[in-house]
Amino acid sequence: MLENNKEDLWKHFFNYPRKVYNQYILKMTEYPEYIIFDKEKMNSNKEKWGSHFGNDNPLYLEIGSGSGNFTNGLSERHKDRNYIALELRFKRLVFSADKARRRDAKNILFLRRYGEEIQTFISEDSLSGVYINFPDPWEEKLKNRVIQPSLFQLLNPLLKKEGKVFIKTDHDGYYNDIINFIEKMPEYEVVYSTPDLHNDAKAEGNIKTEFEELFLCKHNKNINYIEILKIK
Ligand SMILES: C[S@@+](CC[C@H](N)C(=O)[O-])C[C@H]1O[C@@H](n2cnc3c(N)ncnc32)[C@H](O)[C@@H]1O
Known part of the structure; x- marks a missing residue:
């Protein structure tokens, strides 16, 4: 059981000390019905997210949900679906919740969890x-x-x-790279x-995300969109 104080919470996530703690790390604990940050709890729910939501409705996931506009919008629109959103930043998790x-x-x-660990809790x-x-886009470090x-x-x-996997990006190079590598994967097909x-x-x-609003209003940037279907 995690103690709800800043130091213990910090230690749960990071293995280096801090003098000043992010205030949102504690604020996060005020939303137990909307935010899970304890990895063990997430992992133990792996086979039973349906019981968490109290139904067996279809499950959708967002990776890197930011301040939560998008998944909140979807969950409002589709009350007959369940949504889990992964985000790393404490402030954004609090805003989302x-x-x-x-x-x-x-x-x-909302789960405070890396997308790359998905198989341990889904x-x-x-x-x-x-x-x-x-x-x-990690222009300088594509491997990230x-x-x-x-x-x-x-x-x-x-x-x-x-x-299906649905992707939006302002980054034209990232968009092309995704389309190119999916073409080489027999399990998937770009359908839109x-x-x-x-x-x-x-x-x-x-449904616009917070970053999408920014790219549209401030930078007048074209937004790329891809739908990828699992075919086997
Ligand atoms: C550029 S922001 C976009 C946020 C939101 N999707 C939007 O459009 O407004 C990317 C978000 O992904 C989160 N993120 C980055 N790497 C992640 C990972 N490996 N797993 C989960 N979230 C990640 C970051 O904390 C950040 O909030």
């Missing part, structure tokens, strides 16, 4: 879809990118037959792609 609490959402949960054949929006063939290999057993989501039929119904 706050949005969920203000609308008394029952079908959404069971096989359980995901109907995965969303990744505006992942950091979240979206890589290795992530798709990890996701393959977890995705249901005909499960556009380099300009906001001037495309898919713009209708699109």
Whole structure:
């Protein structure tokens, strides 16, 4: 059982000391119904997220959910689906949970967890879809990118037959790289792609993320969009 004080919480996540602690690390504990940060608790729920939500509705996942606008929007729109969103930053988790609490959402949960550890807390054949929006492009260190063939290999057993991965990015190079490596993976197929989501039929119904708002308003940047289908 984790003690709810800043020092113990910090030690739970990091193996180096701090003099001044991020205030949101403690704030996070004020949202137990919306944020899980204890890895053991997540792992023990691997086979039973349905009981957490109190139903067997389809499960969708977002990796790198930021301040939570997107998954909150989806969970409001589809009350008959369950949503789990992964995010690393404490402040963004708190903002996300706050949005969920203000609308008394029952079908959404935020985990402080790396996308690359997904197989330890999500069971096989359980995901109907995965969303990744505006992942950091890591221009100088491509190996740090979240979206890589290795992530798709990890996701393959977890995705249901005909499960989909939905990606938005402002980074044109990242967009092309994803399309190119998926073409070489026999388990997947790109079933929709556009380099300009906001001037495309898919713009209708699109839920904007916080970063998307920024790229559109401040930088007037085209947004790339991809849908990838699991075919085997
Ligand atoms: C550029 S931000 C985009 C946030 C949000 N999707 C949006 O569009 O507003 C990328 C987010 O992914 C999170 N992140 C980065 N690497 C991650 C990983 N390996 N697993 C989970 N989240 C990650 C970061 O903390 C950050 O909030």
